[in-house]
Amino acid sequence: MKHTLRNIFHSSKFVVGFAIFMFLLVMIIVYPLINPGSPLEQIGVGTFARPGTYVSLYDAVKTTPETLRIQDADEKRMANALTTEDKVAMLEWFSAVGVDVSGLEMDDSEGFLELWFANYDESAKPKGFTMAKRNYYKRLNRTVLDLQTGEALVVADPDNETGELVKIGEIKKTDYVNVGQVTNVKTLPLGTDNFGRDVLKELVGATKTSLGVGLVAGIVATALGLTMGLLSGYIGGIVDDLIMFVTNLFTVIPGFILLILISYSISPDLRGPTTVAAVIGFTSWPWTARSVRSQVISLRNRDHVNLSKLSGHSLLRIVVTDILPYIASYVVMAFILQVSSGILSEAQLSLLGLGPKTTVTPTLGLMMNWAMSYSAHINGTWWAYLPVILTITLISFSLNLMNTGLDQVFNPTLRD
Amino acid sequence: MSEDRIVPSKDFTNAPLCLSGRHVTKVFGFGDKKTIAVNDVSFDFHEGEFVSIVGESGSGKTTLSKILLGLLNHTEGEILFQGQPRDISTGKKRNAYWKGIQAIFQDPFSSYNSFHKIDSVLLDCINMRGGKNLPMEKKVEMMTEACSFVNLKFAELTNKYPFELSGGQMQRLMIARIFLLKPKILLADEPTSMVDACSRATILDMLLQLRDEIGMTIIFITHDIGLAYYISDTVYIMEHGKFVEYGKADEVILNPKAAYTKRLISDVPKIHEEWDLSTVELATE
Ligand SMILES: Nc1ncnc2c1ncn2[C@@H]1O[C@H](COP(=O)(O)OP(=O)(O)OP(=O)(O)O)[C@@H](O)[C@H]1O
Ligand SMILES: [Mg+2]
Numbered sequence: 001m002k003h004t005l006r007n008i009f010h011s012s013k014f015v016v017g018f019a020i021f022m023f024l025l026v027m028i029i030v031y032p033l034i035n036p037g038s039p040l041e042q043i044g045v046g047t048f049a050r051p052g053t054y055v056s057l058y059d060a061v062k063t064t065p066e067t068l069r070i071q072d073a074d075e076k077r078m079a080n081a082l083t084t085e086d087k088v089a090m091l092e093w094f095s096a097v098g099v100d101v102s103g104l105e106m107d108d109s110e111g112f113l114e115l116w117f118a119n120y121d122e123s124a125k126p127k128g129f130t131m132a133k134r135n136y137y138k139r140l141n142r143t144v145l146d147l148q149t150g151e152a153l154v155v156a157d158p159d160n161e162t163g164e165l166v167k168i169g170e171i172k173k174t175d176y177v178n179v180g181q182v183t184n185v186k187t188l189p190l191g192t193d194n195f196g197r198d199v200l201k202e203l204v205g206a207t208k209t210s211l212g213v214g215l216v217a218g219i220v221a222t223a224l225g226l227t228m229g230l231l232s233g234y235i236g237g238i239v240d241d242l243i244m245f246v247t248n249l250f251t252v253i254p255g256f257i258l259l260i261l262i263s264y265s266i267s268p269d270l271r272g273p274t275t276v277a278a279v280i281g282f283t284s285w286p287w288t289a290r291s292v293r294s295q296v297i298s299l300r301n302r303d304h305v306n307l308s309k310l311s312g313h314s315l316l317r318i319v320v321t322d323i324l325p326y327i328a329s330y331v332v333m334a335f336i337l338q339v340s341s342g343i344l345s346e347a348q349l350s351l352l353g354l355g356p357k358t359t360v361t362p363t364l365g366l367m368m369n370w371a372m373s374y375s376a377h378i379n380g381t382w383w384a385y386l387p388v389i390l391t392i393t394l395i396s397f398s399l400n401l402m403n404t405g406l407d408q409v410f411n412p413t414l415r416d
Numbered sequence: 417m418s419e420d421r422i423v424p425s426k427d428f429t430n431a432p433l434c435l436s437g438r439h440v441t442k443v444f445g446f447g448d449k450k451t452i453a454v455n456d457v458s459f460d461f462h463e464g465e466f467v468s469i470v471g472e473s474g475s476g477k478t479t480l481s482k483i484l485l486g487l488l489n490h491t492e493g494e495i496l497f498q499g500q501p502r503d504i505s506t507g508k509k510r511n512a513y514w515k516g517i518q519a520i521f522q523d524p525f526s527s528y529n530s531f532h533k534i535d536s537v538l539l540d541c542i543n544m545r546g547g548k549n550l551p552m553e554k555k556v557e558m559m560t561e562a563c564s565f566v567n568l569k570f571a572e573l574t575n576k577y578p579f580e581l582s583g584g585q586m587q588r589l590m591i592a593r594i595f596l597l598k599p600k601i602l603l604a605d606e607p608t609s610m611v612d613a614c615s616r617a618t619i620l621d622m623l624l625q626l627r628d629e630i631g632m633t634i635i636f637i638t639h640d641i642g643l644a645y646y647i648s649d650t651v652y653i654m655e656h657g658k659f660v661e662y663g664k665a666d667e668v669i670l671n672p673k674a675a676y677t678k679r680l681i682s683d684v685p686k687i688h689e690e691w692d693l694s695t696v697e698l699a700t701e
Contacts, residue, residue, distance in 0.1 A: 303521040303523060304527055306482075306519075306521065307521065307537075309514070310485070310514045310518055311514075312511045312544050314507070315507070321532070322529050325529075325531040326531075
């Protein structure tokens with residue numbers, strides 16, 4: 001036993017898989033301690049806030065600033081304010097009024113501005129420029145002018161009695177506040193989703209639920225499959241025929257179709273994560289049963305089983321002590337695969353909208369479903385689905401890696 | 417060959433019956449894959465008789481022994497236990513039957529549960545003989561005695577797993593098991609296949625000793641007709657699932673009638689001739 005364990009932990013594949021899985025487990029245990037609260041809490045009013053650190057503007061204004069003269073600050077500000085779209089529009093204007101733009105780089109915002117101020121004339125009417133287009137350039141000019149002028153923004157507060165705005169301060173371009181001194185700063189490493197929920201927090205919660213779903217599905221499938229396989233293989237006869245008939249049915253009707261049909265027929269109110277997990281387990285036991293059966297059949301005629309019979313041992317005892325230990329490693333591997341496929345099944349079901357209906361906990365599949373229904377993949381809001389896909393991949397990758405590692409330890413012929 | 421023999425074979429035809437078969441047939445598979453492993457055999461084994469079943473590999477010896485043990489259902493025919501039709505239809509009846517009939521299986525390596533220490537094999541025997549509540553010292557004493565009966569030291573074997581034993585040690589431990597169980601009938605399927613010639617003689621002597629002490633019926637399965645002649649009272653010659661010849665060991669082997677028996681007997685010295693030839697060739701080279 002100890003020997004086997006040591007062998008298992010000498011298998012690099014198992015260790016890598018185990019490490020990844022442990023990392024995920026630690027994450028789902030530790031993260032909620034750092035960031036408590038419901039994973040479905042809506043913190044954003046808008047949808048799909050980008051990942052990053054959010055600083056409260058209100059608090060920032062109220063924080064005492066330092067004056068920092070940073071050389072390229074203006075440049076950056078301009079570059080940021082002047083979008084590529086603006087620059088393209090400017091180029092069009094320049095060519096219309098016949099300005100030589102050779103040597104002007106696209107990222108040279110200052111150069112653009114210089115040329116602009118030298119050549120823009122509000123009254124000019126270049127050929128082919130409609131009224132609307134000229135108005136667009138007027139607006140562009142105003143934005144550009146704003147960038148140039150105005151050393152400071154005025155902070156005003158309405159007077160309590162008269163309601164008149166009273167200047168209470170100024171924000172200069174050289175004013176900086178230390179993020180650490182701003183009272184409210186919120187980091188959203190993975191932004192928010194379509195409902196304005198913290199994606200990372202949601203992801204951790206979803207991973208937990210999905211692992212739970214996989215575990216329950218794996219336990220149900222393995223327990224059922226093991227029992228059926230043992231019965232069918234050891235007792236044989238009519239029991240075997242019956243069980244084989246059922247598993248053959250399952251082979252003819254693809255498990256996933258059956259899963260869809262069953263899930264569809266359960267009313268959404270009853271479709272919690274545990275129910276879905278049980279349904280997944282219930283539709284995936286046959287292959288465990290089949291393989292357990294074939295192992296048991298090859299074992300039941302072994303002489304140690306015969307000797308056990310001759311020693312007067314009961315059927316239960318023979319199954320438990322003379323058959324089970326020989327297939328235990330196999331059952332563990334089948335269990336791991338069942339957990340992995342359970343998680344994937346949940347994701348597939350949820351993607352189709354047949355997953356657990358829950359308002360308390362998200363699942364990985366539900367997150368995918370939400371991201372898809374709100375067109376995250378079209379909007380380019382990758383943070384709403386890419387981390388989910390990555391997590392699903394990591395889970396099944398780590399589980400399958402562990403399985404391969406175990407396989408190499410238990411069936412040494414596979415070792416390369 | 418007759419000089420090898422230590423005891424003249426006894427005639428058991430009038431001894432009380434202990435295990436008989438009538439037209440026993442076993443067919444494996446069906447259609448193209450059909451194998452008739454045991455083909456319509458009838459026999460009478462008597463109390464205290466040492467019977468050898470001799471046949472080539474694949475002749476159906478092991479299959480017949482599994483049928484006799486009640487571990488395999490026969491396709492046709494009838495097995496009689498002490499002259500009465502054998503009834504092993506329920507678990508209880510089977511367990512009662514197995515108190516009287518035990519076996520040493522052909523392959524010692526697959527006879528042990530590799531997850532259990534070998535002590536458990538012997539302890540099971542003591543429990544089966546009603547010694548469940550004996551103090552541990554008494555059990556150890558019994559196990560030590562059984563082991564020394566087969567020239568093994570219990571102290572060296574205790575707490576070991578089967579894979580830590582040699583094939584010969586495993587086979588001898590199986591005989592120690594029989595020593596503890598003292599069944600009325602023993603089916604020994606090539607019990608000496610893994611031991612050297614010297615230990616073989618010792619093991620056969622042990623079996624004979626058990627037979628003499630407790631009147632055990634021994635059904636000894638072997639492909640070695642010389643060995644069968646050396647040890648048994650009665651010999652059954654099996655070819656392709658059929659008994660082609662049987663009778664008192666002396667009569668069958670010194671005066672064989674079936675062609676198959678003659679071939680089996682002639683095969684024994686032939687091996688030596690070939691061996692001699694090859695050594696001669698080697699020497700001249
Ligand atoms: N479970 C089984 N299923 C199908 N065929 C079997 C089975 N067991 C044995 N047989 C076949 O029955 C025949 C007799 O086998 P058996 O094991 O009884 O031979 P044996 O005389 O004991 O041979 P050996 O000396 O090699 O042990 C063989 O042809 C074998 O292939
Ligand atoms: Mg055999």
